[in-house]
Amino acid sequence: MTRRIGIVIFPGFQALDLAVGTVFELANDAMGMPAYAIEIVSERGGLIASSFGAAVDSRPFGAADFDTLFICGTSAVFEDSPGLVAFVRHAAAVSRRVAAICTGAFVAAEAGLLDGRRATTHWAKARELQRRFPAVRVEEDRIFIEDRGVWTSAGMTACIDLALAIVEADLGPDVARDIARRMVMYHLRTGGQSQYSAMLEMRPSSDRIQRALAFARENLRLELTVERLAEAASLSPRQFSRAFRAETGQSPAKAIETLRVEAARRLIEEGRLPNDAIARETGFADPDRMRRAFLRTIGQPPQAVRRSARSAAAA
Structure with missing residues (x-):
């Protein structure tokens, strides 16, 4: 079975968040079969400029029934477009999992996905997330959190830990450890681990x-x-x-x-x-x-x- 992975991008998205695609690419290699199919999507499709200017091609929003939908973050919280929020809300209803990276948690919260759920984000934005969305149970010092099918992660390299945890849930710990070794990671960080080093x-x-x-x-x-x-x-x-x-x-x-x-x-x-x-x-x-x-x-x-x-x- 091939699982469809959707990665949502928008102008100014954090390019490092696309590292989740590498995790699933290496999972396919480790399994010797296409365990995952990766699709990059945006509201209107076409080339979308990242936070440092490099543009990434994408297809426009369409069918949202992904196995897992990732919402990328940005270096600064931006004003969510109604189309983006509506797509994420619909995707959550028809997809098995939704995962918000870094400030992608603000998009998920705006879509109502985090109400009553535990969630995290980049340590520098956690208190703003709590202030803007008081119904969310923000835990500001966590690498990633899963609560009833909705995953959120800290910023930057924490997206890799999040993707590895999802692979581990799907394919087992041996595959996740093999991918971590290939990515030259010091160790696999658990979701409960502190963002502080x-x-x-x-x-x-x-x-x-x-x-x-x-x-x-x-x-x-x-x-x-x-x-x-x-x-x-x-x-x-x-x-x-x-x-x-x-x-x-x-x-x-x-x-x-x-x-x-x-x-x-x-x-x-x-x-x-x-x-x-x-x-x-x-x-x-x-x-x-x-x-x-x-x-x-x-x-x-x-x-x-x-x-x-x-x-x-x-x-």
């Missing part, structure tokens, strides 16, 4: 400090002393400590704690391991140390994160 927030500028942080993230179970991190960076401990604080604005000890909390939070949200196992896996040694680090870093204990993840999964 401690590694990006630190913004180290030199290769040596980046190398030390990468070593730390891959070896959180070890005792990550300044001496060990300095060795990974090929610096003396004194040089390393001085350079690390200058480039990240924090001490190595604080940075390692933040990385451990981020990793532990992800494992808690996945829900497969108890807290004592997660504490060992992420280098906290025991749950009490992990609890204190959570309170310092994110202001809530691991139990609260677990309850929130369970509530979201139940919803």
Whole structure:
């Protein structure tokens, strides 16, 4: 069976969102058959300019009975056209799934698809989405969310995570992992994972400090002393400590704690391991140390994160 994938574009759409097409292209290759057929559509058809000016050909809106309809986002929220909103509303009634990428959630909300549903969007636009559409249950710090056949995702590269999750639902986890490897992705991000990244927030500028942080993230179970991190960076401990604080604005000890909390939070949200196992896996040694680090870093204990993840999964 070939599933029809519709991708809705409009003037100024974010070109990166078309990466979802690559996910389904590679799914076809992995399966050795046309598991998906991709169609790019727009209100009037023809060439549509993306956010950086490159134009993409499209066919005009017509039959909307797709297996999955993707709504692209934009770099800034734009005024939805009545024709676009009407098409999305109709497509939701006759298609199996609708997926809104980034600010595409505003189009879905305008069409009434998100009323009473959990949804997410780019972190920078989440509160505006909630303000404009109070009937939507916006969760601003999620990679993607599925609620009763309607999927929404964060911005930019989160569209790839969303498409991979849809492939996994259709064809299984082995196919999704194979596609992620082909796309040279570091790992498959779950929908419940935070949009926030401690590694990006630190913004180290030199290769040596980046190398030390990468070593730390891959070896959180070890005792990550300044001496060990300095060795990974090929610096003396004194040089390393001085350079690390200058480039990240924090001490190595604080940075390692933040990385451990981020990793532990992800494992808690996945829900497969108890807290004592997660504490060992992420280098906290025991749950009490992990609890204190959570309170310092994110202001809530691991139990609260677990309850929130369970509530979201139940919803």
